[in-house]
Amino acid sequence: MADNWDDSDDDWDKSDDEDELDKRLGLTKIDDQKNAVPVFDDDEEDLTLKDQAASEKAAQLNLKAKGSALAKKKAADAAAKEELELARKAMALEAEMEANMTPEERRQMERERVEADAQAMTDDLFGGVDDGPSSNGPGAPGKAMMSGDKVVMKDLKDHLRHAKKVGECIQVSFWYNLGVE
Numbered sequence: 001m002a003d004n005w006d007d008s009d010d011d012w013d014k015s016d017d018e019d020e021l022d023k024r025l026g027l028t029k030i031d032d033q034k035n036a037v038p039v040f041d042d043d044e045e046d047l048t049l050k051d052q053a054a055s056e057k058a059a060q061l062n063l064k065a066k067g068s069a070l071a072k073k074k075a076a077d078a079a080a081k082e083e084l085e086l087a088r089k090a091m092a093l094e095a096e097m098e099a100n101m102t103p104e105e106r107r108q109m110e111r112e113r114v115e116a117d118a119q120a121m122t123d124d125l126f127g128g129v130d131d132g133p134s135s136n137g138p139g140a141p142g143k144a145m146m147s148g149d150k151v152v153m154k155d156l157k158d159h160l161r162h163a164k165k166v167g168e169c170i171q172v173s174f175w176y177n178l179g180v181e
Contacts, residue, residue, distance in 0.1 A: 086161060086164075
């Protein structure tokens with residue numbers, strides 16, 4: 001009888017099926033790709049890691065540019081501060097020298113100032129070029145002076161600047177000779 005459910009019990013029983021039992025025990029190879037476990041290639045790089053490395057590199061370059069700009073700004077500020085300090089010292093020394101001058105020396109100095117101002121205005125008017133050592137020669141700020149170079153000092157600021165450089169060299173030489181760095 002086909003409507004008896006006890007007779008159809010054997011049709012649904014798969015315990016006798018050897019292939020199913022072998023698969024469950026792991027004794028057979030899995031040939032179906034749909035049943036296969038996915039295998040990932042370890043050689044592939046993660047795109048997020050690449051993007052993160054590129055963004056870190058760009059940020060590092062940006063920070064480096066900012067750092068060099070900051071260093072340049074600090075160097076320019078230090079140079080301006082030094083120039084202001086030298087100008088103040090020069091003015092103080094000139095005022096002291098002027099106080100100790102005789103009336104004839106004061107008149108001579110006033111004539112020299114007027115001539116220098118007239119020369120400067122003429123240079124400005126006709127586009128004169130400053131070829132002095134303070135513009136691009138060996139004594140220019142930021143340029144190294146060699147032992148045989150000629151030192152041209154026109155005013156008190158040049159003398160003070162040269163004295164400061166000599167003082168720094170002596171100080172470095174002193175500590176170097178002592179063996180302290």
